[in-house]
Amino acid sequence: MSRTGASGPVPLSDFVTRCSVAVGLALIGAGATAPAAAQDTVVVRGLRFEGNHAIDNYTLSIAIGTTNSSWFARSPLVRWLGLGEKRFFDPVEFRRDVLRLILFYRQSGFMDVTVDTLVRRGAHDVRLTFKIHEGPPTVVTRMDVTGLDSIAVPAKDILVDLPLREGKPFNRFLFQASADSIIGRLRNRGYPGAEVFRNYNVDRDARVAQVSLNVEAGRRAVFGTARVEGATKVDTTFIRQLLSSRKGQRFSQQDLFQSQRKLYQTELFRLATVTIDSSRYQVDSSAVPVEVEVAEGPPHRIRSSVGFATNDCFRTGAGWTSRNLFGTGRLFDLSARVSKVGVGTPFGFGLENSLCKGLADDTIGSSKANYNVTGLIRQPRFFTPQVTGSFSLYAERRSEFAIYRREEVGVSLVLLRETARRIPIALGYRLSFGGTSASAGTFCAFFNACSPDDATRLREKRLLGVLTAGVSWPRQNNPLDASRGHIYSFDVSHSSRFTGSARLQTFTRLSGDAAWYRTLSTSGAVLSWHLRAGTIFAPKVSLDSASGNFIPPEQRFYAGGPNDVRGYDLNELGPVVYVLTRDSLSHQDTLDLQSGKLRPRFSPTGGNTLAVGQVELRVPAPIWGNRLKIAFFVDAGTLYERGKTNLSPVQLRITPGMGLRISTPLGPARLDVGYNGYDQPPGALYLQKSDGTLTLLQTDFVQRRSSRFSYHISFGQPF
Numbered sequence: 057m058s059r060t061g062a063s064g065p066v067p068l069s070d071f072v073t074r075c076s077v078a079v080g081l082a083l084i085g086a087g088a089t090a091p092a093a094a095q096d097t098v099v100v101r102g103l104r105f106e107g108n109h110a111i112d113n114y115t116l117s118i119a120i121g122t123t124n125s126s127w128f129a130r131s132p133l134v135r136w137l138g139l140g141e142k143r144f145f146d147p148v149e150f151r152r153d154v155l156r157l158i159l160f161y162r163q164s165g166f167m168d169v170t171v172d173t174l175v176r177r178g179a180h181d182v183r184l185t186f187k188i189h190e191g192p193p194t195v196v197t198r199m200d201v202t203g204l205d206s207i208a209v210p211a212k213d214i215l216v217d218l219p220l221r222e223g224k225p226f227n228r229f230l231f232q233a234s235a236d237s238i239i240g241r242l243r244n245r246g247y248p249g250a251e252v253f254r255n256y257n258v259d260r261d262a263r264v265a266q267v268s269l270n271v272e273a274g275r276r277a278v279f280g281t282a283r284v285e286g287a288t289k290v291d292t293t294f295i296r297q298l299l300s301s302r303k304g305q306r307f308s309q310q311d312l313f314q315s316q317r318k319l320y321q322t323e324l325f326r327l328a329t330v331t332i333d334s335s336r337y338q339v340d341s342s343a344v345p346v347e348v349e350v351a352e353g354p355p356h357r358i359r360s361s362v363g364f365a366t367n368d369c370f371r372t373g374a375g376w377t378s379r380n381l382f383g384t385g386r387l388f389d390l391s392a393r394v395s396k397v398g399v400g401t402p403f404g405f406g407l408e409n410s411l412c413k414g415l416a417d418d419t420i421g422s423s424k425a426n427y428n429v430t431g432l433i434r435q436p437r438f439f440t441p442q443v444t445g446s447f448s449l450y451a452e453r454r455s456e457f458a459i460y461r462r463e464e465v466g467v468s469l470v471l472l473r474e475t476a477r478r479i480p481i482a483l484g485y486r487l488s489f490g491g492t493s494a495s496a497g498t499f500c501a502f503f504n505a506c507s508p509d510d511a512t513r514l515r516e517k518r519l520l521g522v523l524t525a526g527v528s529w530p531r532q533n534n535p536l537d538a539s540r541g542h543i544y545s546f547d548v549s550h551s552s553r554f555t556g557s558a559r560l561q562t563f564t565r566l567s568g569d570a571a572w573y574r575t576l577s578t579s580g581a582v583l584s585w586h587l588r589a590g591t592i593f594a595p596k597v598s599l600d601s602a603s604g605n606f607i608p609p610e611q612r613f614y615a616g617g618p619n620d621v622r623g624y625d626l627n628e629l630g631p632v633v634y635v636l637t638r639d640s641l642s643h644q645d646t647l648d649l650q651s652g653k654l655r656p657r658f659s660p661t662g663g664n665t666l667a668v669g670q671v672e673l674r675v676p677a678p679i680w681g682n683r684l685k686i687a688f689f690v691d692a693g694t695l696y697e698r699g700k701t702n703l704s705p706v707q708l709r710i711t712p713g714m715g716l717r718i719s720t721p722l723g724p725a726r727l728d729v730g731y732n733g734y735d736q737p738p739g740a741l742y743l744q745k746s747d748g749t750l751t752l753l754q755t756d757f758v759q760r761r762s763s764r765f766s767y768h769i770s771f772g773q774p775f
Contacts, residue, residue, distance in 0.1 A: 098181060099125055100122065102184065102185075107188040107189055122150050140679075164228075165225030194263045203273060209245045219237065231267060243308070244309050247307075248274070248277055250273050253269070278303075279304065300314040301330065301346055312331065326353040332347070366414055371397060385436060387432075388434075392429045396415075398412055438471060456614065458627065470484040471483045485555070489517060492609050493515050494659075496744060500742065501631075505599060507749065526547040529544040538584070551564075559597055560606055563593065563611055564594075567591075568589055580675075580676045580685075581675045588669075589666060591665050613665070615668060621691040631697055636649075638744075658739065664698050691711050725769075731765060734761075
């Protein structure tokens with residue numbers, strides 16, 4: 057017995073099969089309106105599949121209408137609490153599920169499949185089992201693709217990795233996907249009219265199938281003229297310049313999509329489509345006309361923000377954007393923001409004694425208010441449509457908690473190109489003039505600049521020219537709360553005399569990140585893991601009484617906090633120095649230091665070598681599982697000063713913990729609690745006198761932690 061595709065005769069047995077499939081699909085479609093008996097009385101406590109080997113449980117579970125209750129509603133240990141989401145049993149839908157599974161298996165190549173059911177029913181619950189006998193599959197013994205001899209591209213590029221292959225079950229879904237893959241590849245290589253006709257012969261007795269794909273590539277073409285509709289204030293010539301589908305260029309469907317994305321990225325339009333102009337297109341023509349339809353958005357935007365953060369206290373910002381500067385399509389943005397409001401001069405209102413107590417001891421980063429004023433011009437097309445250029449002027453004061461404060465004015469130029477595979481590549485240059493203030497102990501411990509004069513010289517304002525390059529590969533399904541996919545990134549920064557930097561501002565900085573996300577079950581459990589590593593190289597420089605490999609504090613690596621090793625507070629992991637402000641050290645002070653009653657101020661100094669690894673499992677909570685999730689994590693990391701292991705030993709720190717995630721429109725609100733079984737890292741202890749001089753008291757001072765737990769409240773996932 058054989059079966060032939062739509063172009064040939066259909067035997068009576070196949071006609072009966074098709075009718076049964078049609079009737080089954082009609083019954084399935086009618087399920088949405090059919091009443092369900094006992095729908096709200098019997099809870100599904102178990103749902104299993106037995107005998108399935110070719111298709112996994114997850115795929116089968118999403119192919120049927122009956123769904124299992126959550127774990128808290130199924131487990132006899134905790135279900136008496138009444139927690140978890142309950143799914144109710146619908147007998148009519150359950151009978152249709154048998155049909156759904158049979159149809160699904162037959163479409164997947166298993167024509168002799170049988171499905172039986174086992175129902176264990178109690179007074180108020182039911183446990184369901186689908187017993188599947190797959191039977192032998194119908195195997196593809198021959199797969200022919202014809203019509204590629206006349207195309208101008210190698211056939212192997214069109215046929216590589218097709219979903220359906222010889223020796224595999226005759227899966228109709230993969231058969232259609234193979235045809236779609238060929239069409240897409242041809243249209244991306246200059247054949248806009250490409251079509252694929254499918255044919256197959258099935259021998260039911262021998263359980264073999266022979267399939268063929270007949271390709272009609274049509275004529276190879278280039279892009280023709282582009283017609284723009286809907287533009288009133290934006291110059292149509294400028295719109296055409298943004299298109300990747302340029303006149304005379306080889307036709308590619310992907311270029312049409314890329315052109316549409318480019319138009320949206322300009323922020324000039326609230327609607328933009330780039331398609332083949334069907335009213336002017338002739339199938340046998342060598343030029344494909346393009347139609348661009350746009351709906352312009354508002355030309356200006358005003359924004360403002362007010363917020364509160366544990367390390368910023370209150371902060372506010374405002375901005376104004378012109379999306380079509382002088383009618384040229386350039387974007388001009390003017391923005392300003394202020395933070396440390398309430399604790400930093402001139403906006404210090406004494407809140408470090410109340411709302412912002414965590415900033416009371418930060419005499420470096422929180423003593424003055426941070427600010428930023430930036431004027432930016434963005435050119436959507438920088439020589440080519442694939443490159444966007446941005447030029448900005450800025451003045452700012454920024455700081456890192458308890459580490460440094462930097463003030464500078466500067467200019468920057470950034471070029472951004474997105475490849476055909478949507479991989480953004482950035483190249484930037486920043487030239488600034490400014491200075492950095494940091495703890496005197498930091499300069500003394502890692503650069504031997506222990507005199508006030510040497511520390512003052514390191515704080516002087518200098519030129520800094522930094523050339524940066526970065527590439528990222530984002531493939532996560534949700535940038536705010538990813539559950540599938542991955543993201544990779546790599547950055548390199550270089551500062552030297554050739555880039556315009558002063559002698560004490562030279563370094564090369566390398567860093568990379570990689571994060572993966574996997575969904576483990578239909579309940580929404582997500583396993584994610586993250587790796588981060590970096591290193592910095594700096595030449596040896598010297599002052600009058602100090603020398604070493606000096607790296608500016610704002611360029612060093614820091615670790616610890618809500619986004620890496622969460623058992624530590626912000627920037628607490630890695631090398632530190634301890635400073636005790638005294639003109640002299642009494643015998644009682646020595647005793648208090650040993651007992652822990654006297655706690656010197658510690659300042660993280662950062663390091664030149666970093667490695668961090670994190671693993672996190674997020675599962676739905678027993679209640680409000682769609683909004684609330686519980687996270688279990690283990691973070692590990694090391695941060696040290698390469699070349700000074702006597703001052704900064706290599707120590708791997710591992711901190712477990714757990715947290716809560718609450719879904720909000722801004723992303724998940726996050727509370728994490730990390731456990732830290734280690735004391736604070738060892739470091740040099742200095743006595744700082746009122747005249748600014750430093751005296752080394754101890755090289756490996758260790759201060760016990762006041763608490764074994766660290767608490768972090770933030771928005772967004774940690775990675």
